[in-house]
Amino acid sequence: MSQSRILTFNIFRYDPQQPGDKPAMVQYQLEETPGMTVFIALNRLRAEQDPSLQFDFVCRAGICGSCAMVINGFPTLACRTLTAKYADGNITLMPLPGFELIGDLSVNTGKFMRELAERLKLWLHPDETQHDIHLIEKPMDPEEAAKLYELERCVECGVCVSACATAQMRDTFVGAVGMMKIARFELDSRDARSAEDFYHVIGTQDGVFGCMTLLGCQDNCPKDLPHMQQIAYLRRKMAGTLITISKA
């Protein structure tokens, strides 16, 4: 049996809670095992070498979006990244930029997502006048349900925000995650909001018209969501509200 190789990890270390602590890259070495992911490696490093190492995880299966970090220059999920992918065995880990740093590789994406949801009102707004709890809900067209499901796959990992230079330059920019969720409600026939209503939420420089189509979101999204198409769709939809034709 061939001997397994030694991986070298360069990990960003900084604890903002520790007075006097300074950001630094710290090197660790670890023996690679078959099928090892960056997430497994981090757990082993923490268990065997440095219990103070901070990083987030929950599901280990690319569903919760907690373990997103920058791996060798690409923001992605640690649990879905095999160490075998890196031929030279050198792996550099950085926290996701654009979020509040909790410590080392752990960032507060939850705070960002919650504020975004409140700001953009990311929940279903049904037609209140038609509301009758005794009525059976109308079945949804399967094609529409499939479209919604596709956009619902977002795990709020924050990769799209970190990969977006516009979001890094402008703190108030909603990012692809915000636009993806707006597109989801815009497509939902149960949502009573009109294109005009959505314009007030994202028809700004912080929304769809501030997006410069750099497509970091599209190229790095670990769930392969169609950000490029959805943002273009929203842009056309919002620009379509500029001129209204009515029968006078």
Place this chain on the structure above:
Amino acid sequence: MAIKSSIRKLSAWLDLSQSLSGVILAVFLWTHLVLVSSILLGGDAMNWVARNMELSFLSSDGHGYPWVVTCIAISIAAIALVHVIVALQKLPMSLRQQRALQQQIQVINHGDTRLWRWQAITGVVILLLLPVHLWLIGSSPETIGPLGSAARIWNQGVWMVYLPLLLMVELHAAIGIYRVALKWGAARNLNTRSRLRKIKTIMSVVFVALGVASLLAFLPHAG
């Protein structure tokens, strides 16, 4: 039927006018370069193009109206001004934003973000060089032709403006059109996007080559 437009939706108008002005300028640029490249077919060919651009076919003496070229230069300057004003809003104007962009490019490996930075850099250089070109052409339109242009480019040393302007503008225009296409949804999938990216590179290379060849073709006409 009533058509109502909302002028209060400034962000949408700005984004739309940035794309629209960019497309008009790119189409003009490529048409302009094809017309100038008539010098590759010889002095007579370029003379014919230049006189037709001055609408010589409408004048009885066949000399045309050189002020038409001045009008075109003024129109292009106006469209470029609109493009600059709206595009400036997207550029990192503060030191904090510039640092954020620099850090982003260092930490995140992403080709299209680097491409955008080139678009921004070339845009700033064009902003400095384009007024020189428009002034030279707009103020003496009657000199456009194999001899007049050759004298300007090679004897008066204007090639030092034209060569960098050509490189910058051909990069900027092709990247810009690629981005506009993606921005408004011309690419339905990632294969189309990668095809568009290739077309963008080909356009830049072809037009830079055409421009350099045209500049060199003026050399024999310089006194």
